[in-house]
Amino acid sequence: MNFAQALRLLRESKKLTKAKVAKFLGISPTYYSAVESAKMSPFPAQKVSYHTLASVLGAPQEELELLAIVQRGKIEIDTSSLTDYALRKIFQIIKEDRDSKTIPSPMDVSS
Numbered sequence: 289m290n291f292a293q294a295l296r297l298l299r300e301s302k303k304l305t306k307a308k309v310a311k312f313l314g315i316s317p318t319y320y321s322a323v324e325s326a327k328m329s330p331f332p333a334q335k336v337s338y339h340t341l342a343s344v345l346g347a348p349q350e351e352l353e354l355l356a357i358v359q360r361g362k363i364e365i366d367t368s369s370l371t372d373y374a375l376r377k378i379f380q381i382i383k384e385d386r387d388s389k390t391i392p393s394p395m396d397v398s399s
Contacts (some may be wrong), residue, residue, distance in 0.1 A: 349383070
């Protein structure tokens with residue numbers, strides 16, 4: 289089950305409309321509907337409180353966040369409280385990891 293499917297099942301089990309959930313979250317019904325139908329990626333944590341979403345839908349916050357991460361295919365990290373040194377170290381680790389992987393150039397691929 290992906291994030292969008294979970295939203296729909298949970299919302300319907302609570303007999304809530306998309307508009308009602310959107311109102312609780314402080315977003316437009318159109319935006320909520322697009323996420324629930326998987327036309328848009330799951331809500332970024334900066335835009336929607338997963339605590340509120342979990343409370344409204346009666347689901348564990350951690351599970352909703354994990355489903356969102358998996359559907360997005362990436363992890364979001366709030367770096368606003370990190371020092372410049374910490375950010376440089378993170379970028380260094382990412383760069384070293386990327387450099388250690390051998391990714392063929394499109395020019396190297398034979399047809």
